[in-house]
Each structure stands twice: as structure tokens, then as C-alpha cells.
Amino acid sequence: MSLEAIAHVIREKKRFVLCAHYNPDGDAVGSVLGLADMLDHLGREALCFFEEPVPVIYRFLPGSGRVVSDIGVVQGFLRAAGEEGAVITLDCGDRSRVGRYENELLAWHPVLVVDHHHSNPGFGDVNWISPDSAATGEMIFELAQELGLDISPEAAQCLYAAISTDTGSFHYASTSSHTFEVAAALVRAGADPANMANQLYNNFTPGRLRLLHDVLATLKLYHRERIAVIRVTRAMRDRTFTTLEDVEHFVNYPRAIRSVRVAVFLKETEPGHISVSLRAKGQCDVSRIAAHFGGGGHKNASGCTFRDASLDEVHGRILPLIIEGIRAHEAE
Ligand code: 5GP
Numbered sequence: 001m002s003l004e005a006i007a008h009v010i011r012e013k014k015r016f017v018l019c020a021h022y023n024p025d026g027d028a029v030g031s032v033l034g035l036a037d038m039l040d041h042l043g044r045e046a047l048c049f050f051e052e053p054v055p056v057i058y059r060f061l062p063g064s065g066r067v068v069s070d071i072g073v074v075q076g077f078l079r080a081a082g083e084e085g086a087v088i089t090l091d092c093g094d095r096s097r098v099g100r101y102e103n104e105l106l107a108w109h110p111v112l113v114v115d116h117h118h119s120n121p122g123f124g125d126v127n128w129i130s131p132d133s134a135a136t137g138e139m140i141f142e143l144a145q146e147l148g149l150d151i152s153p154e155a156a157q158c159l160y161a162a163i164s165t166d167t168g169s170f171h172y173a174s175t176s177s178h179t180f181e182v183a184a185a186l187v188r189a190g191a192d193p194a195n196m197a198n199q200l201y202n203n204f205t206p207g208r209l210r211l212l213h214d215v216l217a218t219l220k221l222y223h224r225e226r227i228a229v230i231r232v233t234r235a236m237r238d239r240t241f242t243t244l245e246d247v248e249h250f251v252n253y254p255r256a257i258r259s260v261r262v263a264v265f266l267k268e269t270e271p272g273h274i275s276v277s278l279r280a281k282g283q284c285d286v287s288r289i290a291a292h293f294g295g296g297g298h299k300n301a302s303g304c305t306f307r308d309a310s311l312d313e314v315h316g317r318i319l320p321l322i323i324e325g326i327r328a329h330e331a332e
């Protein structure tokens with residue numbers, strides 16, 4: 001199934017619930033808000049749902065105020081929509097990424113899945129999975145073209161933010177010539193790159209910089225400096241008056257060390273609950289390491305989550321697998 005199949009359902013139906021993965025990143029928020037704006041222009045009704053409030057850093061995106069976090073509102077909307085209703089999940093690599101209300105949202109038919117994770121099993125009724133796309137936002141741009149829609153300045157900002165954040169500012173291996181073509185079209189449609197960069201990357205509190213200082217002090221290097229590990233504890237966040245939103249993109253610092261092939265960021269999200277971000281440069285496929293622990297993601301950017309574990313335990317479990325993954329490529 002494909003882009004055409006998704007466009008077909010959008011032409012047929014009238015009311016849509018749009019959602020993305022929990023702990024939404026720029027691609028999740030930008031894709032949802034960008035698509036919602038497109039559906040408005042198509043004369044459709046769109047309800048945007050996230051189980052938690054939109055992260056502060058993404059609230060400048062046009063339409064962020066329309067997001068609802070009450071699943072009851074979603075259920076009422078779908079009941080009223082009846083045959084005219086559809087649910088669209090964006091940037092969710094598998095069912096569980098939909099989050100706390102996975103069962104409520106996926107009980108509806110049809111569910112449309114639009115995603116760029118290669119491991120996506122296609123858990124919807126209509127699926128468009130495009131692993132070569134650098135971001136779900138890039139796919140939403142293609143959907144607009146398929147539907148014959150002009151991109152509004154508002155949607156252009158949302159989709160630009162999605163692509164900029166999911167490619168690490170056009171640095172990751174997923175960035176293709178097509179990614180730049182889409183970005184250029186979005187700039188023509190009204191996204192200002194300098195303004196977007198200031199909003200997305202130069203818009204933090206002093207506490208975030210103090211937190212970065214503490215986190216970088218935890219840096220450890222392994223396997224002839226090919227692996228870099230940093231960590232954040234709950235206590236560090238409390239001391240700097242920061243939240244988990246403030247650690248986004250920290251993993252790019254250890255990744256920037258010349259010799260590093262795999263960067264690891266261990267995050268104590270709550271006591272006993274550890275979330276791991278993995279980033280690779282070159283050939284090592286970190287999505288396989290994340291998948292080993294029930295996580296997922298892309299070849300160069302992946303993650304997984306542990307419950308009832310300490311930072312040291314997770315560190316001890318994950319490091320041997322990364323060394324093995326790097327050795328496998330060194331042997332080639
Ligand atoms: P991040 O490190 O920015 O949180 O996530 C990087 C990539 O890994 C994203 O594409 C995200 O979808 C995926 N990812 C992160 N954490 C998890 C997880 O706990 N489970 C799964 N399945 N994927 C994850």
C-alpha cells in the first residue's frame with residue numbers, strides 16, 4: 001500500500017484524528033500540525049491529539065494551540081464522525097509507540113499509518129511506510145503534492161521543523177537530495193531557515209546550559225574511543241530546574257567526537273525507568289541494538305526503554321552489544 005492509497009482515503013473521508021508517538025519530537029509535532037493545516041484547506045475536519053502537552057520548544061509552531069490531550073474528546077469526535085471518520089498515526093514505528101491510548105485510538109477503522117521507520121510492520125488498515133524518507137514531514141509534503149494542495153506558510157514552517165529536527169539539521173545519513181528539494185520548496189512556501197533555527201536551536205533557558213554542563217561531565221569513552229556514553233539523572237534535572245524536554249539533541253555532542261562511531265545517552269526519566277538514545281556514524285546499525293531490547297528506530301538513530309533498572313545496569317547490558325556491533329563492521 002502506498003501514498004496513493006492514503007490520498008484516496010483522505011479524499012473519501014471527512015473527519016480525521018491525527019496523532020503521533022508519545023514523547024513527541026519535532027517530526028511528530030510538525031507532521032501532525034502540518035497535515036492538520038492541509039486538511040483544513042481541503043475542507044476536512046482535523047483533530048490533533050497528543051497524550052501530553054506539546055513540548056514548550058515546539059509551541060511556536062502554527063496550530064500548536066489546537067492540540068487536545070483528552071482521549072474522551074477524541075472518542076466523541078469519532079463517534080460523531082461515524083462512517084466519515086478516520087485515524088491517522090504519524091511517525092509511529094509500531095503500535096506501542098502510539099502510547100497510553102494505543103487501544104482506544106487503534107480500535108477505530110480505518111487507521112492510516114504514515115511513517116518512515118523501516119521496521120514498521122504496517123499496523124494500520126492503510127499503510128504508507130517510506131524508509132528512504134528522512135522524516136515523516138517529508139512524506140507529508142509529498143502527500144500535499146499528491147492531493148494537489150499548495151503548502152500554506154503555516155504548514156511550511158511545521159514541515160520544515162519536522163525535517164530539520166529529524167535530520168539533525170540536515171546532518172544525518174538519511175538526508176538526501178530529495179530532502180533538500182523538499183526543504184527548498186518549504187522555504188519558497190514561507191519557512192524562514194534562520195528564524196526556524198533560532199526557534200528550534202537557540203531558544204533555551206540558562207538552566208538547560210547548566211544541565212548540559214553536568215551531563216557532559218559524565219562522558220565516558222570505550223573501545224578505543226569509538227563509543228561515547230553520557231547520562232542524565234533525575235537529580236541533575238532537579239538541580240537545574242529543567243525537564244526531559246531540555247535534553248533533546250544532547251546526544252549530538254558525544255556523537256561529534258572525531259573517533260566516535262556510536263554515541264549513547266542514558267536518561268533516567270523517573271526512578272527505575274531508563275530511556276536510551278543511540279546515534280551511529282557510519283555503518284553500525286543501532287536500530288538492531290535498540291530492537292534487541294524491545295526498542296526501534298533507524299540505522300543511525302534509535303532508542304529503547306528499560307523499566308526496573310538503574311543507569312549502571314542499563315550501561316552494563318548495552319555496552320557489550322555495541323562493541324559487538326562495531327567489531328562486526330570492523331571485520332568486514
Ligand atoms: P530519540 O533518541 O531521539 O528519542 O529517538 C531516536 C529514534 O529512535 C526515533 O526514531 C524513535 O522513534 C526511536 N525510539 C526512541 N526510543 C524508542 C523506544 O523506546 N522504542 C522504540 N520502538 N523506538 C524508539
Ligand code: MN
Pocket residue numbers: 027028091116135136166
Ligand atoms: Mn521521524
